[in-house]
Amino acid sequence: MNLPRALSFATLAALGLMAKGVVAQAALEVPLAFVGEAGSSAQFGARQGLDEAIMQGEFLGQQYRLDATPDTAVAIISALPAAGLAELARQHPNTPVLNVGAADDDLRDQCTANVFHVLPSARMAHDATAQWQQAHPDSQVSAQAWHPEFEKYAAAQLNKRYTAQFKLPMDDHAWAGWAAVKLLSDTVAREQSAAPAVLLEALRERLAFDGQKGVDMSFRPNGQLRQPLLLVEAGRLVGEAPVRGVVDIEDLDSLGPSRCEAGAK
């Protein structure tokens, strides 16, 4: 007697939910993992990205979280050094792993199929500096992914949002953490799927991400995110690379290699 009653109750409950459209419109769950130091700027950046992803998801029907384990996540954000990142990618070969912590050129040369480097490589920074010095031979610049004084292309808005929340200037790792979550949420929204295999393919093939640096960004064959770099001298923002007058400013591939090294998988 109890069993049929329980069943009919469940059936009625299900019908009720369907009548309200709750079942049909169930939000797509998007569990993400962050692997790295708690309290690091990479983690803060990822949390900023999470807030923005949650906001987009409220409009478009996705639910994001950043507290999944690598085993349960649909994508992993890694702020680990090179060795840790490589191991993480080996352990989770079917899950996109977004590198926001390691600038090592070797990692790019390895062309690991599931690794996406959001942080610029050392070689990209080197090329950006060299371009700048061609135009300004005496300058002592370094190249960065981001700068807290960057204002163009709504960079000022992103800097403000981040600093308002974390009371810190946004640095390279914070930008990379933010960009990693944001480019994932953009991809999930466009694909209407959070399946790791779909994300892997879409990130490789179809990304056109607005990283608030004025251009749409995509991944190179070696997994590196194409992006402009910022040139900084004595702590102050002095320019952008690709450097105008030295190369075509649209040519993001003038910064660092694009292809996989021969022999790498």
Next chain:
Amino acid sequence: MRRILLASVLAIAAVHAQAGDTRVFVTNESGDDVSVIDAATATVIGTIPVGKRPRGIGTAPDGSEIYVAVSGENAIAVIDPVSMKVLRKFDSGPDPETFAVHPNGNLYISNEEHAKASVFNPKTGELVAEIKVGLEPEGVAISPDGTRAIVTSESTNMLHLIAIPEHKIVANILVGARPRAAAFSADGKTAYATSEISGEVKKVDVASGKIIGKMPLADDKAKPKDILPSRDGKLLYVAGGRANRVFVLDEQSLEIQHEIPVGNRVWGLALSKDGARLYSSDGASDQVSVIDTATNKVVATVPVGKMPWGIALHE
């Protein structure tokens, strides 16, 4: 008899010309002022200081007032188009970027840093409603019948379709990266939007909230901003940003029909009521271009203030 008739015709023409004088109001984002152009002579006849970082601009439905979003002061300035004086300012909520004027006179304002749109009555300065939207809301458009608004959110890549007067979002439409401006067709059935980073134009069916057409503007540098349909609805005018051109698209196919070279970083557009003149604000050239829409040629360029942003007409 004939002479009298001619004289009266001339008199009527003179009166008409005066009453019909068109003034073009242009916000100068870096100049903190508004330039006023006499359309007949294509010369600046006044400069109105309005406050820090003026961007969005619009005309009251009855033409009695010009409104300016003074972004740096969180305010809307109200200008008398005849005397060219600031009549008053009212608090608009934080960082008003731009707005659209509803047929009932209310302003629908995008508050860029607060992820919301707010509705103000500009006569009283009263906040009528607030609508939560995505990050970095920018472009605002209102359907001619006043029942729908579109607010673009630049950093969440959406067009929010909002029902009026309920002020509820009825559709969120994902578009290319960094949607900046939107416009409705005259019948309100179709909407158009530009995406700056993806460099494309999208066409939306308003009833279903679905994208029914899209067209990249070929040129990578395009970064389009303002978009407007022609008065007959057959063409779309798109400010090409860094392409330094105004694109003229076929409304049906979205194919580019003409490219009109203007000044650098063209952002703002406004069209005369009769559709004969199109004005563009060429931000990096500190000028306004006047385009004859019959020939798709620039017939005058008018130097204005620093970094002209938005344009509104008083006809």
